[in-house]
Amino acid sequence: GPAAGRLHTARSRNDQVATDMRLFVRTVSFAAVDGLRGLQAAVLDLAETHLGTLMPGYTHLQRAQPVLLAHHLLAYFEMFERDIQRFATTAERADVLPLGSGALAGVPYPIDREVVAEELGFSSLSANSIDAVSDRDFVIDFHASAAILMTHISRLAEEIILWSSEEFGFLRLPPKFATGSSIMPQKSNPDIAELARARSGRAIGNLVSVLAVMKGLPLSYNRDLQEDKQPLFDTVSNVMSTLEVLTAMVPSLQFDKDRMEAAASAGYLLATDLADHLVGKGLPFRDAHQSVMALVEYAQSRDQPLASMTLDEYRRFSPLFDEAVLRLDARSSVASRDVAGGTAPGRVRDALKQARRILEEEWPARSS
Known part of the structure; x- marks a missing residue:
């Protein structure tokens, strides 16, 4: 109507x-x-x-x-x-x-x-x-x-x-x-x-x-x-x-x-840690990078993982390598990345807590 x-x-x-x-x-x-x-x-x-x-x-x-x-x-x-x-x-x-x-x-x-x-x-x-x-x-x-x-x-x-x-x-x-x-x-x-x-x-x-x-x-x-x-x-x-x-x-x-x-432990994943080790001894990173690159090429040519190298072999590429380099492994590498946003366990634990807080605040009905 x-x-x-x-x-x-x-x-x-x-x-x-x-x-x-x-x-x-x-x-x-x-x-x-x-x-x-x-x-x-x-x-x-x-x-x-x-x-x-x-x-x-x-x-x-x-x-x-x-x-x-x-x-x-x-x-x-x-x-x-x-x-x-x-x-x-x-x-x-x-x-x-x-x-x-x-x-x-x-x-x-x-x-x-x-x-x-x-x-x-x-x-x-x-x-x-x-x-x-x-x-x-x-x-x-x-x-x-x-x-x-x-x-x-x-x-x-x-x-x-x-x-x-x-x-x-x-x-x-x-x-x-x-x-x-x-x-x-x-x-x-x-x-x-x-x-x-x-x-x-x-x-x-x-x-x-x-x-x-x-x-x-x-x-x-x-x-x-x-x-x-x-x-x-x-x-x-x-x-x-x-x-x-x-x-x-x-x-x-x-x-x-x-x-x-x-x-994570095999091969040459610790190469950057080796360069960081040399930097800690006072070597500029560019030089440390070159030394470790030569070291990795040597190890690859022999099909030799880093974990099997001796201290004498390390010192062929830099006299600054010491016993501490033999203790480097995947877990110590992760632990050393202890910066905000890094992969160190403490930082990741903090990130997990922060993520959980976000869910609890923004999605309270289901976050539990």
Whole structure:
């Protein structure tokens, strides 16, 4: 009847759709934060059980220096913390009411936009009606946050894949997070991690898709904006389901601590410690670096690990080497990195406590 006909007064599809999109992005941004807190908790729980576990740290995918596994895992806690901050900022930027902007110029009725904002839970009003109906920056913000998150997840998934291979042998996946082969009975394939790794491509593609839609639009509203929905809904589904699966998989990772420590102790991972030893004797680091590089080349030519070298052999490359060099090992190397943010056990223990405090303060309902 006539009353229903008045419902559209002072409203346009343009400002209504913009309002709906902002409500949706705000809601799913908070959901992503909650999912990330769950994944952080799983990573932290795992790290706390491996404070004493040694592993080789890598650069260029080559063994570089010994580190603690807990320290390595906490790197992902830090990545996910930045992701949380990005999604929180996305929710804040979406928290602007465009309703009342009409099609593009505002409306000729004495509406109270502040009351509407309060009723819908928005904290502020859009300041320009033309911008309000054509802005999708908050959608792009969500896509960008999701693409970065999925890139972080892809990096974690890649390490799970590598470490579960026979070449590394650092961890085993339980059967529910791996699949067999249709022809090779011995296979246990890290399919779940591989799918998580692949899904980052979808998130990145959806970000680029929306940027491409927006890049040439004249003000104000254009029907092109209809194409912002499908990529957004796909990315939301992609992110939330991946967070759920990773949160379930991380606690089930079974590390081979003996193999990891053996890898951290083998070869030439203590070369930097040898250079630091010479620096402690007063040699400039550049000269120490050159001496140890020559020493490592000598040992490699003889297929001889550093642990088997004698003091006389060390002194061929610098007379400053003394008995203390024979006591260097992976654990003393880790312990020497006693700086804020370093891999020394005390510093990692402090980092674990700080991470736990973050969860207790920001996620109190589930952190226990």
